[in-house]
Amino acid sequence: MYQQLNDNISRYVHFSEEELGILNELATYKKVPKKTLMLQAGEMCNFEDFVVKGCVRKYYIDDNGFEVILQFAIENAWVSDISFSIYEDRPSRVYIETLEDCEFLSFTPEFKELLFERAPRFERAFRILVQRHLAVTQNRLFNTISKTAMEKYLEFLEVYPTLPQRVAQHYIASYLGISAEFLSKTRAKLARN
Structure with missing residues:
Protein backbone atom coordinates (compact mmCIF):
# COMPACT_ATOMS: atom_id res chain seq x y z
CA MET A 1 0.00 0.00 0.00
CA TYR A 2 2.84 2.42 0.74
CA GLN A 3 4.37 1.44 -2.60
CA GLN A 4 1.26 2.80 -4.36
CA LEU A 5 1.73 6.13 -2.59
CA ASN A 6 5.47 6.15 -3.27
CA ASP A 7 4.96 5.41 -6.97
CA ASN A 8 2.27 8.09 -7.24
CA ILE A 9 4.29 10.88 -5.64
CA SER A 10 7.52 9.85 -7.40
CA ARG A 11 5.98 10.49 -10.82
CA TYR A 12 6.74 14.18 -10.30
CA VAL A 13 9.94 14.30 -8.25
CA HIS A 14 12.63 11.69 -7.59
CA PHE A 15 12.94 10.84 -3.89
CA SER A 16 15.51 8.88 -1.92
CA GLU A 17 14.48 5.84 0.10
CA GLU A 18 15.02 7.92 3.23
CA GLU A 19 12.62 10.62 2.01
CA LEU A 20 9.99 8.04 1.07
CA GLY A 21 10.43 6.52 4.53
CA ILE A 22 9.54 9.89 6.08
CA LEU A 23 6.45 10.13 3.84
CA ASN A 24 5.33 6.64 4.86
CA GLU A 25 5.99 7.32 8.53
CA LEU A 26 3.77 10.41 8.50
CA ALA A 27 0.91 8.85 6.51
CA THR A 28 -1.93 7.43 8.59
CA TYR A 29 -3.65 4.32 7.26
CA LYS A 30 -7.43 4.30 7.60
CA LYS A 31 -10.24 2.02 6.48
CA VAL A 32 -13.60 3.64 5.85
CA PRO A 33 -16.79 1.69 5.12
CA LYS A 34 -19.02 2.29 2.12
CA LYS A 35 -21.54 5.17 2.37
CA THR A 36 -19.53 7.07 5.02
CA LEU A 37 -19.63 10.87 4.91
CA MET A 38 -16.00 11.77 5.54
CA LEU A 39 -16.75 15.50 5.27
CA GLN A 40 -19.95 17.54 5.35
CA ALA A 41 -20.56 21.08 4.20
CA GLY A 42 -19.94 23.45 7.10
CA GLU A 43 -17.17 21.32 8.62
CA MET A 44 -13.46 21.99 8.43
CA CYS A 45 -11.58 19.52 6.26
CA ASN A 46 -8.49 18.33 8.11
CA PHE A 47 -7.22 15.66 5.72
CA GLU A 48 -5.68 15.07 2.34
CA ASP A 49 -6.27 11.41 1.53
CA PHE A 50 -4.58 9.18 -1.01
CA VAL A 51 -6.99 6.46 -2.17
CA VAL A 52 -5.35 3.05 -1.85
CA LYS A 53 -8.55 1.15 -2.58
CA GLY A 54 -12.13 2.12 -3.28
CA CYS A 55 -14.18 4.94 -4.76
CA VAL A 56 -15.12 8.30 -3.28
CA ARG A 57 -17.28 11.14 -4.53
CA LYS A 58 -16.95 14.83 -3.73
CA TYR A 59 -20.11 16.87 -4.27
CA TYR A 60 -22.11 19.90 -3.23
CA ILE A 61 -25.84 20.52 -3.00
CA ASP A 62 -27.08 23.28 -5.33
CA ASP A 63 -29.77 25.87 -4.62
CA ASN A 64 -32.46 23.49 -5.91
CA GLY A 65 -31.38 20.70 -3.56
CA PHE A 66 -29.66 18.60 -6.23
CA GLU A 67 -26.33 16.89 -5.62
CA VAL A 68 -23.66 18.01 -8.09
CA ILE A 69 -20.65 15.69 -8.23
CA LEU A 70 -17.37 17.53 -8.62
CA GLN A 71 -14.93 14.62 -8.42
CA PHE A 72 -14.65 10.87 -8.30
CA ALA A 73 -11.52 9.65 -6.56
CA ILE A 74 -10.51 6.05 -7.17
CA GLU A 75 -7.29 4.13 -6.58
CA ASN A 76 -4.16 6.30 -6.80
CA ALA A 77 -6.08 9.58 -6.63
CA TRP A 78 -6.18 12.23 -3.91
CA VAL A 79 -9.29 13.63 -2.25
CA SER A 80 -9.73 16.61 0.06
CA ASP A 81 -11.22 20.09 0.18
CA ILE A 82 -8.04 22.06 -0.18
CA SER A 83 -9.70 25.13 -1.64
CA PHE A 84 -11.65 26.17 1.45
CA SER A 85 -10.65 24.36 4.60
CA ILE A 86 -6.96 23.72 4.08
CA TYR A 87 -5.75 26.83 2.25
CA GLU A 88 -8.35 29.41 3.29
CA ASP A 89 -9.15 28.09 6.77
CA ARG A 90 -12.89 28.32 6.07
CA PRO A 91 -15.61 25.69 6.51
CA SER A 92 -16.04 23.40 3.55
CA ARG A 93 -18.86 23.79 1.05
CA VAL A 94 -18.60 20.17 -0.14
CA TYR A 95 -19.38 16.66 1.00
CA ILE A 96 -16.97 13.75 0.61
CA GLU A 97 -18.55 10.29 0.72
CA THR A 98 -17.23 6.78 0.16
CA LEU A 99 -19.12 4.84 -2.51
CA GLU A 100 -17.26 1.60 -1.75
CA ASP A 101 -15.35 0.25 1.22
CA CYS A 102 -12.18 2.31 1.07
CA GLU A 103 -8.60 2.33 2.29
CA PHE A 104 -6.63 5.56 2.52
CA LEU A 105 -3.25 6.92 3.44
CA SER A 106 -4.12 10.18 5.12
CA PHE A 107 -2.23 13.37 5.89
CA THR A 108 -3.35 16.09 8.27
CA PRO A 109 -2.17 19.63 7.52
CA GLU A 110 0.16 19.38 10.54
CA PHE A 111 1.76 16.13 9.32
CA LYS A 112 2.09 17.58 5.83
CA GLU A 113 3.96 20.62 7.20
CA LEU A 114 6.19 18.29 9.21
CA LEU A 115 6.84 16.34 6.01
CA PHE A 116 7.89 19.54 4.23
CA GLU A 117 10.25 20.41 7.09
CA ARG A 118 11.86 16.98 7.21
CA ALA A 119 11.96 16.38 3.44
CA PRO A 120 11.55 19.73 1.62
CA ARG A 121 11.35 18.25 -1.88
CA PHE A 122 7.84 16.99 -1.07
CA GLU A 123 6.66 20.58 -1.17
CA ARG A 124 7.47 20.64 -4.90
CA ALA A 125 5.70 17.31 -5.47
CA PHE A 126 2.54 18.48 -3.69
CA ARG A 127 2.64 21.78 -5.60
CA ILE A 128 2.71 19.80 -8.84
CA LEU A 129 -0.23 17.68 -7.61
CA VAL A 130 -2.24 20.85 -6.94
CA GLN A 131 -1.33 22.25 -10.37
CA ARG A 132 -2.40 19.01 -12.05
CA HIS A 133 -5.68 19.08 -10.11
CA LEU A 134 -6.27 22.66 -11.25
CA ALA A 135 -5.61 21.66 -14.89
CA VAL A 136 -8.06 18.75 -14.63
CA THR A 137 -10.69 21.02 -13.05
CA GLN A 138 -10.28 23.65 -15.77
CA ASN A 139 -10.50 21.00 -18.49
CA ARG A 140 -13.67 19.63 -16.88
CA LEU A 141 -15.20 23.12 -16.79
CA PHE A 142 -14.33 23.63 -20.45
CA ASN A 143 -15.89 20.28 -21.37
CA THR A 144 -19.04 21.02 -19.38
CA ILE A 145 -19.54 24.27 -21.27
CA SER A 146 -18.47 23.26 -24.77
Missing part, protein backbone atom coordinates in the same frame (compact mmCIF):
# COMPACT_ATOMS: atom_id res chain seq x y z
CA LYS A 147 -19.07 19.55 -25.37
CA THR A 148 -22.15 17.50 -26.14
CA ALA A 149 -23.41 14.87 -23.72
CA MET A 150 -22.00 12.14 -25.96
CA GLU A 151 -18.56 13.79 -26.08
CA LYS A 152 -18.57 14.28 -22.29
CA TYR A 153 -19.54 10.65 -21.70
CA LEU A 154 -16.89 9.31 -24.11
CA GLU A 155 -14.21 11.40 -22.40
CA PHE A 156 -15.49 10.22 -19.02
CA LEU A 157 -15.04 6.60 -20.18
CA GLU A 158 -11.45 7.38 -21.21
CA VAL A 159 -10.64 8.81 -17.79
CA TYR A 160 -12.71 6.35 -15.72
CA PRO A 161 -13.12 3.16 -17.81
CA THR A 162 -14.19 0.99 -14.84
CA LEU A 163 -16.45 3.48 -13.06
CA PRO A 164 -19.72 2.65 -14.90
CA GLN A 165 -19.50 -0.84 -13.34
CA ARG A 166 -18.73 0.58 -9.88
CA VAL A 167 -21.15 3.47 -9.32
CA ALA A 168 -24.82 4.21 -9.95
CA GLN A 169 -25.71 5.78 -13.28
CA HIS A 170 -27.29 8.84 -11.62
CA TYR A 171 -23.90 9.67 -10.04
CA ILE A 172 -22.26 9.65 -13.46
CA ALA A 173 -25.07 11.81 -14.85
CA SER A 174 -24.57 14.31 -12.02
CA TYR A 175 -20.83 14.43 -12.72
CA LEU A 176 -21.51 15.05 -16.42
CA GLY A 177 -24.15 17.70 -15.72
CA ILE A 178 -26.98 15.83 -17.45
CA SER A 179 -30.08 13.97 -16.28
CA ALA A 180 -29.95 10.22 -15.63
CA GLU A 181 -32.56 9.74 -18.39
CA PHE A 182 -30.43 11.64 -20.90
CA LEU A 183 -27.38 9.60 -19.91
CA SER A 184 -29.40 6.41 -20.45
CA LYS A 185 -30.33 7.59 -23.96
CA THR A 186 -26.71 8.53 -24.64
CA ARG A 187 -25.50 5.10 -23.55
CA ALA A 188 -28.17 3.37 -25.65
CA LYS A 189 -27.17 5.42 -28.70
CA LEU A 190 -23.52 4.54 -28.10
CA ALA A 191 -24.40 0.84 -27.81
CA ARG A 192 -26.31 0.94 -31.11
CA ASN A 193 -23.32 2.50 -32.88
